Amino acid sequence: MxxxxxxxxxxxxxxxxxxxxxxxxxxxxxxxxxxxxxxxxxxxxxxxxxxxxxxxxxxxxxxxxxxxxxxxxxxxxxxAGGAAQKVDGPQMPFALLAGGGILAILVGVAVSTSWPGDVDDQPTGISIELISEKLFQDFGAPFVIASALLLVALVGAIILARQEDAD
Amino acid sequence: MSEVLNPFGSEIFGIWNWLDAIIRVVIMVTVMTVVVMYLIYGERKIVARFQQRLGPTRTGPAGLLQSFADALKLVGKEDLRPKRADRWVFEFAPFATFVPVFITLSILPFAQDWGVRNLPLGLFFMISALGLEIVGVMMAGLGSGNKFALLGAVRAAAQMISYEIPLVLSLLAVVMIAGTLDLNQMALQQDRYPYVILQPLAFLIFFTAMLSELHRAPFDIPVAESEIVGGYFVEYSGIRWSMFMLSEYAAMWGFSIFGAVVFLGGWQFPMGEDWGWGWQLALTMGKSLAFIFVMLWVRATVPRLRIDQLMSFCWKVLLPMSLVQILANGFILVYGGPYWLLTLTSSLGAAVLVAIIMRQAFRRSSTKTLVGAYRTQLQVPAP
Incomplete structure (x- = not known):
């Protein structure tokens, strides 16, 4: 309760x-x-x-x-104070499309998946050992791929941010 | 909710869990405040001796009451808020800095089973809570509406996020040997030899990263008085400024006890638990004060680094060294190597690290590095 x-x-x-x-x-x-x-x-x-x-x-x-x-x-x-800035520009419809699309996909996936271990009033205590086994043994390849993706995103963000200096 | 939180605590006073927690937190706050006051006094005295001065002598015998007088003065000061400041961000920043430090203090074992609460994931909790301190620093810097505060906050963010990685990796090397994240268990395992003997390289990396996380010299770039007039808390005064000081020194103390427990055996080494909790408490405090003394020693001796030196030291030296340490530990532990092999490999690594630092320190200055080239070739546009 x-x-x-x-x-x-x-x-x-x-x-x-x-x-x-x-x-x-x-x-x-x-x-x-x-x-x-x-x-x-x-x-x-x-x-x-x-x-x-x-x-x-x-x-x-x-x-x-x-x-x-x-x-x-x-x-x-x-x-420096983080002053308000008006959101407009030609990319506005595309931003809307991307945001709405991601929302639709996430909601669709979350609703359509049947979650295992979905029991009422029964919190499932999961130990670190179980998590690490799943992460590094059962799903080792996706884990590595996801980390590579994050690294690429990080490097890309830095390159984008640095380009403004060169203007 | 109580059945969820119950595994976290073992009841000592034999009363309700929540009342027990409140009593312990009150004791913790009181002890922390007194310890912080005497840390400030101790820092002023010790640094003064290093610089052939006397330090505070007037308030009370040998200046012992100086910090109390300072605290009274700070409480009486006017609480100023700059006109350009972002009101709520500015006013809540000291609390956002203090809360993570405080919750880390509440999980540290000061003696066997003596602390506010003992978590099975204590070490991990400690790291994550200390990582949140940066949020308060960013709030202070960005909410002040002052370019020096902004510079200090951005420097602090870059530095703390970078040095968090070697810090966590060096702790991971110890966790690999201990096989637990429980700080109490970890101290218990070090009854014969502390982990600093098994992992000197991890200890060196931890200590360096700790200095950086705490903004102590020579890594005090975010709070450099002579460059950016104090950094992110430049606009604060009175009680809010003293909260920043409180959280800084409390973090110093908490980190020292944490390091003492993880690397130096905490309350366990060298006598074991036979002498009772008073001895254990004295042992933990003594080790943490030794940590703090070395920090002050370094502060009084080593000049401040440049930001590029700081970053390249973290990413090109500390991070690879800590990864090598983890790799070596992994091989030795998986193939069941003896513990002296851990000591040997880690000592070799520590020797290499010290050699790198010495080489850099005694190198002649040249214009061949990145900043040197920038200085000589590029024209810096006039502001």
């Missing part, structure tokens, strides 16, 4: 701060809302008794959001 109440509190809070990420007018506020949202998801993992994933959530996204702020500062032209 208590878990359920907490679940609802966190669910509403996560949706609220996520809306804050999208609608706030400055990059800094968005980033802070994003961190709060990540902390909320971490709390959700705690409710599911997967402490390891909860800590990973904080470890990865605490640093990631900081990098995100830095890249946002590098990629956008704005003042």
């Amino acid at each position: 208590a878990t359920e109440v907490l679940w609802w509190i966190f669910a509403v809070a996560i949706v609220g701060v996520s809306a804050g990420v999208v609608f706030s007018r400055s990059v800094i506020h968005s980033a802070i809302f994003l961190i709060l949202s990540m902390v909320g998801v971490g709390a959700m993992y705690l409710l599911l008794m997967v402490e390891f994933l909860a800590i990973v959530q904080l470890l990865i996204y605490g640093g990631a959001v900081t990098v995100l702020i830095l890249l946002a500062l590098m990629l956008t032209r704005m003042g």
Whole structure:
């Protein structure tokens, strides 16, 4: 019962701060809302008794959001205070298409998948050993491919951000 | 909720879990505040001795009450907020810096089963919570509306994120040997020899990365007074500034105890648990104070690095060395090699690291490096 109440509190809070990420007018506020949202998801993992994933959530996204702020500062032209900037330009319909498409795909996949171990009132405690076995033995190749993809994305972002200096 | 949190704590006082937690947190806060005050006093005294000065002598016997006087003065100061500052970001930044430091202190074992709470994933939790400290620093720098604060925050972000990687990898090398992430268990395993003997290279990397994460000299680029007038907290005054100081020194203390537990055996080495918790507490505190003394020693001796030296040292020296350490550990542990082999390989690595540092330190300055070329060939446009 208590878990359920907490679940609802966190669910509403996560949706609220996520809306804050999208609608706030400055990059800094968005980033802070994003961190709060990540902390909320971490709390959700705690409710599911997967402490390891909860800590990973904080470890990865605490640093990631900081990098995100830095890249946002590098990629956008704005003042030190993170002044509001009007969103327009010819890429607007494409941005809408990309965002809407990703949303449709994610929702479609999440709804159509039958999740294993989907039991009511039964939090599944997952140990680190199980996670590492899955990650490094059963799904070793996807893990390596995903890390290569992330590396490419990182290098690409740096190249894009550095090009502005050359103008 | 209590059944979810119960595995985290072992009840000592024999009372309700939440009341027990509150009592321990209150004790922790009190001890932390006093320790921080005397760390500031100790830093001023020790650095003064290094520089052939006396340090604080007037307030109380031998200046012992100096920090209390300073704290009173800070509380009485006006809490200023610049007009260009982003109000909420600016005002919450000190708390966002302090909270991660505080929650790391609440999982450290000061003696056997003595701490606020003991987590099975304690080491991992420690790393992730300390990683969140950067968020507060960024908030302070970006919310102040001041270009020096912004510069300090961006430098801090670059430095802390870079040095987090060797820090975590060096700890991973120890975790490979210990086979647990529980800090209490880890200290328990070091009754015969501490892990610093098995892993001197990992210890050196950890100590260097720790100095960088704490913004201590020679890695104090984000808070350099002489370059950017103090860095990200330049606009703060009074109680908020003192919160930054509190979290900085509390982080120093927490990191020292963490390092003492992981590498020096914490409360266990060298006497074991036979002498009771008072001795264990003294042992942990003594080791952490030794850590802090070395930090102050380094601060008083080594000049500040340049940002490019800092970055290339992290990515070209520390990161490969820590990966080599993990690889060597992996081979030795998988093939069941003896422990002296771990000591041997790690000592060789440590010798190489020290040799690299010495070579760089005694090298003659030249204009052949990146920054030298930049200085001589490119024209810096006038502002």
